[in-house]
Amino acid sequence: MSRAYNFSAGPAILPEEVLKQAQEEMMDFEGSGMSIMECSHRGKEYSAVHEEATANFKELLNLNDDYSVLFLQGGASTQFAMIPMNLLGEGQTADYVNSGTWAGKAIKEAQNNGNVNIVADCAKDIPTRMPSNDELSLSDNAAYLHITSNETISGAQYKEFPETNAPLIADMSSDILSRPFDANKFGLIYAGAQKNLGPSGVALVIIRNDLSEQTLGHVPTIFQYKTHIANNSLFNTPPCFSIYIMMLVTRWIKKTGAENLYKQNAEKAGLIYSTIDSSEFYSGTAVPEYRSDMNITFRLPSEELEAQFIEKAAEQNLKSLKGHRSVGGVRASIYNAFPVQGVEALVSFMKDFEAKNG
Amino acid sequence: MSRAYNFSAGPAILPEEVLKQAQEEMMDFEGSGMSIMECSHRGKEYSAVHEEATANFKELLNLNDDYSVLFLQGGASTQFAMIPMNLLGEGQTADYVNSGTWAGKAIKEAQNNGNVNIVADCAKDIPTRMPSNDELSLSDNAAYLHITSNETISGAQYKEFPETNAPLIADMSSDILSRPFDANKFGLIYAGAQKNLGPSGVALVIIRNDLSEQTLGHVPTIFQYKTHIANNSLFNTPPCFSIYIMMLVTRWIKKTGAENLYKQNAEKAGLIYSTIDSSEFYSGTAVPEYRSDMNITFRLPSEELEAQFIEKAAEQNLKSLKGHRSVGGVRASIYNAFPVQGVEALVSFMKDFEAKNG
Secondary structure (H helix, E strand, C coil): CCCCEECCCCCCCCCHHHHHHHHHCCCCCCCCCCCHHHCCCCCHHHHHHHHHHHHHHHHHCCCCCCEEEEEECCHHHHHHHHHHHHHCCCCCEEEEEECCHHHHHHHHHHHCCCEEEEEEECCCCCCECCCCHHHCCCCCCCCCEEEECEECCCCEECCCCCCCCCCEEEECCCCCCCCCCCHHHCCEEEEECCCCCCCCCCEEEEEEHHHHHHCCCCCCHHHCHHHHHHCCCCCCCCCHHHHHHHHHHHHHHHHHCHHHHHHHHHHHHHHHHHHHHCCCCCEECECHHHECCCEEEEECCCHHHHHHHHHHHHHCCEECCECCCCCCCEEEECCCCCCHHHHHHHHHHHHHHHHHHC | CCCCEECCCCCCCCCHHHHHHHHHCCCCCCCCCCCHHHCCCCCHHHHHHHHHHHHHHHHHCCCCCCEEEEEECCHHHHHHHHHHHHHCCCCCEEEEEECCHHHHHHHHHHHCCCEEEEEEECCCCCCECCCCHHHCCCCCCCCCEEEECEECCCCEECCCCCCCCCCEEEECCCCCCCCCCCHHHCCEEEEECCCCCCCCCCEEEEEEHHHHHHCCCCCCHHHCHHHHHHCCCCCCCCCHHHHHHHHHHHHHHHHHCHHHHHHHHHHHHHHHHHHHHCCCCCEECECHHHECCCEEEEECCCHHHHHHHHHHHHHCCEECCECCCCCCCEEEECCCCCCHHHHHHHHHHHHHHHHHHC
16 A cells, blocks of 8 residues: 555644554554553543643753643533634624634624624634734723634635733644744644644644633633632543644654754745746635645635546646635645655646646 | 462553464554554544444444443543533532442542532442342432443443433443443443543543533534544544544454353453352452452451462462552452453462462
């Protein structure tokens, strides 16, 4: 068998050595005679995994002691609800940037819960982009400002985060740990694991502890951040296997060197963008200064050519290049674990395809 | 390496052939060149898994078309909150049986949300038991009656379910698919997967569709049952790997034959209970007519002997026999996947230990 170059937007490609290790120890985790899936979440085998995953995130994100690292279930979609349930008090307003599909989903849940001020709206702009910081009409005394650091569908990415007085909250599902940034400037960061961190079934939440204290008692225990902070994400049985894979991925990031990985991510994206820019056949869909390094979105001269492109690419083991069904086009998602060789193979295929059809 | 006899209460032992298959196809799921963890949740590889898991549950539980099978995140603890959020309307009362720790947790979340009537309380009874149906002080027009079919910590299990006019809701986390019962008599059944069904990170929810329609709009989208019914549990990215393992487990149950498995479960429990009953050294903690076939709880003459028993057993590869920290004693959890040979090894160890220490 040959491993596919898997451009899926998520669930997405994982580091090959992580999968190999999971495979090797599937029937017997570290001599316990049990799979990690079979180990009690309060036993010594799983506890060591949980602690290493937590410590790795603290280290990789340079978190100071004001923050907790949580592993929660329900993905980013559950965070869309938990954030206003916990942090948007009665009579308060939450500021949200509407930058696309994912921001829109977060906004919908917040509006269901309280007062929301859309501080900028570029969700329908074509080419796609993020708002500049000058454009934001911030509220006085907002409970928080919510942004989506990378829009997976449109392929637009924040390059410089807003400066605010209100706690800054970011959905980083599709670009966490893909580039350097100062996590200590945020009130809360969340990310579904299934793009840069691991398999689906777990969301990483980084929260400044003081923010969790304001939650009102009527919020169900399981949906209160303070429940999970107080219990180190072990209030109930956590998604142990997903956290185990995430631990292996963070171990792989540390071994690779986060800075090396970040540099490589920019280079991988640069290879595809320069192919687009040197061609009259391909056109990028995002404003260049907001182009995502994770999800590279582009169009061909016609939908027929796009369909052919996607089909012929798949025949060459370049899989899942179809753009999201809501926007069409082509999308190459190249998260941390996506190999440079796969990007080179795509670029080579793009040139061939253009030569034949341009 | 030798596989342990793992008596863990959950996460718990899985069928060896399920783990082997997961291991074999870890790097390449059915020739896709991708791990099932790397496959898009909307792609053909994962879709087939999702559909097979759903169909297997419908078949194994003999569900009629009034029901939906859902795969949700957050475990039974999230269901404790979602049930009253969705099904306990303003001004209504929900009936709950308090049968122990797990029922108590469900009650606490319902009380946080609305009016609760405790229809029977035997949570503190020693020996542990379930209330008889005659004991229940049911409300007129209750929104529903909630029971816990098996109390994992105390080792008490319902043998005959209550008859009610209100929709019957059961937490079956620790005994789903371990014995025959008529699922079509229930309004809602839920079960964290990590005991009888698969790894942690997914909960099975069986819901009669009409019940989902009453949910009020202020409930966050992700916590509404109708959201997940309408989207076949694909409203957001599901916990794909946990569902994949659950699919393999249900396939294994079908291959083994559910009736064979149910018969074997009763026999396995019988072997241990008859060892307890024929001894003056061991004493069961549950009233005999409510003894659990899944979690067998017993005491030795002293805590010192219990500690020795657990330690010596572990040396013979009989692992995780320690009772829950809240009650002490010994607990042997013998879910579907626990092999008869392991039960025989335990019984043999019990007899030896008694001979040496009795």
